[in-house]
Amino acid sequence: MALQVENLKVYYQTLKGDVKALDGTTFTVEDGEIMGLAGESGCGKSTLNNSLILLKPPMRFVGGKAKLDNEELPVWDMQKMNNFRFKKISTIPQYAMDAMNPTRKIGKMTSELLGSRKIDFKSILPELKRRLDLVELSHDVMNMYPIELSGGMKQRMVMVLSTLLNPSLLIADEITSALDVSTQKAVAKMLVEFRDREFVKSLIVITHDISILYQIADGIMIMYAGKLAEKASTEVIINSPRHPYTKLLISSLPDIGIKYSQKKLTGIPGKPPLLLDPPTGCRFRERCPVAFEKCLNEEPPFIEIEKGHFIACWKEFEKNA
Amino acid sequence: MFKKITLLVLLIVFLFSGMAFAQVYERSETIYTTGTMWGPPSSWNPITPWAVATGTRGLCYESLFLYDPLTDEYTPWLAESGEWVSSNVYELKVRKGIRWSDGAMFTADDVKFTFELGKNYEGVFYSTMWKWLTDVEKVNDYTLKFHFSKALYQEWGNVMYTMMMVPNHIWKDRTEEEVTAGANENPVGSGAYLYESHGADRMVWVRNDKWWATDLLGLKPAPKRMVDLINASNNVSLGMVLKGELDLSNNFLPGVADLVNWGYVTTFYPEAPYMLSANTAFLFMNLTKKPMDDPAFRRAVSFAINVNQIVNIAYANLVEATDPTGLLPTWSKYIDKDVVEKLGFSYNPEQAKAILADAGYKDVDGDGFVEAPDGSKIELSIIVPFGWTDWMESIKIIAKGCQTVGINLKAEYPDFGGYTAKLYGGTFDMGINNFGSQVSNTPWTFYDWLFRTPVQAQMNNGNFSRYDNEKIFDLVVELDKTPIDDLAGMQEVISQIQEIQLTDMPAIPLWYNGLWSQVSNAVWTNWPSAAEDTPNYLPCTWNNYWEMGAVFMLCELELAK
Amino acid sequence: MVLFFLVLTIVGPLLTDFAPDDYVGPRARPPSSEYWFGTTTFGQDVFTQFVYGLFPAFLIGLIGGGLATLIGMIIGFLAGYRGGIVDEFLNMFTNIVLVIPTFALLLIIAAYLTVRGFFVEAIFIGFTAWPWAARAIRAQTFSLRSRDFVDLARISGMSPLKIIFTEIAPNMMSYLVMVFILQFGGAILIAATLDFIGLGPTTGISLGLMMNNAVLWGALHLGMWWWFIPPGAAIAAIVGALYITNVGLDEVFNPKLREM
């Protein structure tokens, strides 16, 4: 098992109070698995990413634990985490476009970065070049400045960089959102490729664009208002979702098979609740077509109702019962 | 960056360290003075007297005679003697044995040449003299005869000690440009000091040990070097005085009275007014404007001004209130007591009010200020240059004084340029000025300035009131024509002038500006002062003052024990 | 801090029963219960001059700073919003004014007026100090211009001016306020400098003029520290306070700066 997250709680400190952006999340990611994480913006996707790799103010670790290869991640400790970052757990940030120091040649930056991690640049250079070829980047990029690269090129460069040390877990955050469809596809393919070549053991792909996940993800987690709503294999999520929120999401997509548009998760009326002090009970209830009194007071747990299929919804629980 | 520079410099130092101390002045051989130069030394050309570095006139170049205002005596200097052989011929004997600093002899040719510069070039400041001087005749190497169309004895007397002789053999080849607008670097003069060097903030003279007066008159200036500093600001000179770094300071220093009491400096008089008087500050009123064109109004103003308060507050008693005639103390013998008795004035608000009332000035609209007899409002301003702090304080007091008697007068401080523009151009209401009232050999210079004629668009120096009165002009000329030794004749004319002056009151004399002079006894002593056992000269480095005796001061200085 | 001085400016004159240039007491007295800040060589009450001198400072800050900000806004907005050739031109213009050592210019202009008042001085300062504001605002406008709500407005056929003032300006109010504060402080400093070298107002009293007088009358050498310390201190305090206020605002407006 690559990653196990148990009841992870991470809040944002603001002048007004804590924003419960990640409020007790529990899930696992198998080795070699590509796990998609979808949800509206502000539902806590990126928070999850950050809390696993770069948890710093205004974020505050509240509780729970995360294990990587059965080794506990000291996510709450900026320093200790450094032993894991890059080597065992790595990220492709949302802002991959400007993730590289604009005033340093890429090669130089890379070597300085590796140097700072006590890794010999020379020895790793051949591998790096090989991977550049893989992502169809000429070796000259090494002595170019980021500004000389196109958006897509930068993106790929960052992908190579982030995975250079074959981490067990790579978290790709909204990496496709800024790209046009064709590039999106390419990037997505590369992710898979990376996994297949075992540059990374497993992946979490954060996006609000389910169609992408459908292409590459083995499983998908749907997140809503800082909590997981549903988790299952891609097939299941797309074809037989059970959580009303997921259903709405999927139905808002065009039929599978035809060309995927970049349909965003907007088809649903209403807005997610403010996480400053979330409502009691089910956080989706205001927008939920099937909500009933139970949803009002009690918060639905995140339960496995079928093999590998988790949801948090009283209605469904009743059905099962 | 900076380190590099120093290192470099230091390196050069090392190479040159041979000549190290050559350039450091021995304090006991150097006199430090200030108060004359308002900018870095820029010219040593006596033909442009306003621009020259301190000492150029008097220490480097010299005049035919010296004149001492305190004794009212002329001392033959470059000249041996001079006399009017007839009513319009003046014979001058040149002193024998005088050498220019380059060794050439000083002869009648130099004198003739110097005078004729004015004839040849309009740009020479004394060129106007040739309106009444017709010819300079060289009798022999040491004698000249001056022929006049119109003998102006008073003015001639003035010329004798204000005109600097220049060496013919050096200047004769110079172009008009060089003569009238040259800087005349490395001047060759006949005087007691030689040009040594100058910097942005100083002029350095070194004693001329071959000075003619040393052999001929047994005079030898005590200080080997004279370093004259520009007036960076009163504040700087003040600091130096306190540290005893400045031997003679000829600028107006705030709080001198205290400094005297604390024993930092001494002044000519041990107590108020501390200073000799150098010139008279006048309140000029623009007679071309209402209501200043009304003698009664002007007279009222003269009673409204509390000069004593000015003396006390603005000057901390460094100056004296003037005699109603404005004549300097050195000219007191020309004051006609009876006239003053009859027409004089003094601070008296009540009387001022009375005069105004009698003349029909009353407060019609009840704003506390009087209106003119024709009912028109009166709003006047009085100006002095901004930054001339003592004057600025003074006109505040004047304005207050006038307001209390009901004259609406405001104090304003334009820049010097704006001030001169207003004053010279006749667009001002009232203003303080003293440029032409300097101490001299004759009250004629004083009156010539005060009643300058003709009145025209630009009054470039003098009669800023634009006082137009043929009678007084004629009297001034008549005075000029009176021989300088004819005291009675002079008094006679002058009292007539005073009568008119005090009746019409075109300008109001206020106070005598001091001959600012603070000396330190730290290094040099035996400074001129009122005390019995000290020399009695004008202790001043200003232009034209060397010729008025200050040069003797240098010769009689003694090192402090 | 600023408030304190502001209050002092208003009530100050009431605290003293003298006029700024009255000769009220003995000359050159150190601070005492009677003369809180001592007296000048003429026996004027320094405290009186001080409180009266505060007013012009604020006046000039307000007018000068305000004017500068205003011009800066107009130019900045136009350049930033219109872009293209307009921008090119305005930007060049700004740069020119920016490069010219405006202070030297100010000197000459100031010298040009024979009789000067605080108001005029403020105007001058306003007219020379705006480029900073212009640049800053231009940059901001740039970033805002492409926001969707602006596009929306544009599509909905709103007039550029209207867009600028209804859509853009409000969205950078915080920023404008900060610019203004900076200009405010700057103006005070420039004014003080002008006054100090005697090119300030030729009538009335200001903090700069006080320092000018103090130096002219040798307060330094006569050790009359009470004459030249208060005015400078006040200026430093006021402007410093303004700047710090600015940091405060800044931290509120962009959390990035905020220390956790």
Added chain:
Amino acid sequence: MKRYFARKLLIYLLTFFFAVTIDWLIPRFMPGNPVQNLLARAALRAEAAEVMYGYFTRAFGLDVPIWQQYLNFWNALFHGDLGISVYLFPQPVIKIIMRAVPYDIFLLLPAILLSWIAGNKFGAFAARTKWLDNTVLPFGYILTATPYMWLGILLAWVFGLVLGIFPISGAYSLAMAPHFSWIFIWSTLRHWFLPFASLFLVMFGGWAIGMRNMIIYELEADYSHYLEALGAPRKLIRKYAFRNAILPQITGLALQLGVIVAGALVTEIVFSYPGIGYLILAAIQNQDYFLIQGCFLFIIVGVLLANFAIDIIYVIVDPRTRIGMAGETA
């Protein structure tokens, strides 16, 4: 790149043209008449004054029509002739200025460079170092808010008078003429120190604060976060942040020059240090057209050159501009 410089150059040329024109224009509108002032000081016999007035008006070429004066001005300019000073008659303006300039360089160059370097280093250091940030920051702000002359006066008072360590006026001791020797250098340095210090301090505050804020922005920039995410040590990140934060500071330097000149001006006046600043004030007070023009012109040229130099440096250190994709040009 080319375009970038072409544009710069254009701006500079335009600036120069405008500046020179203003330069020529303004004194002409000043009240009073230079010749009058020249003679006012002369206290000549009034009669003589009349004659001299006409004579010197001609001599200074003030009798020709305005437009011609303007052309003459440009013409003379290109012959390096800035006319003759009225106040320091009859010295040529250029000569006077040349005498003053070394002092300015001697004073400004070290002050600017050192304060800039020190300020940046310090600011970077203070940034995100809590206690420093809290103590130093306000102090720095007060420093920048301090009027140059006041700091000057304070220093003069404390070190010059109360402690009496440093002389407070002039450029070198009055007891010596300029020459090469230890004592002379020493005296020069001592006279130099206080003006330098007061300039240095005020600027230092400004740079330190600027840098501190810059750094904080950079530390929050995406690339910093990415590096953090990859576990790069604080040292490396700060190093990058510093390098990037320096760039705006360089531009800042260019923009500040005008202000700095002003500061130098008053500082020189406080310490009567014989530089341009001191000169320009005297020139203005004496209504010396030609000298004012000269000084102003000189400042302009100086500032322009400095700006240009800075631009070049900027291009060298910032790849973005070097690659010619610079969005905005400062």
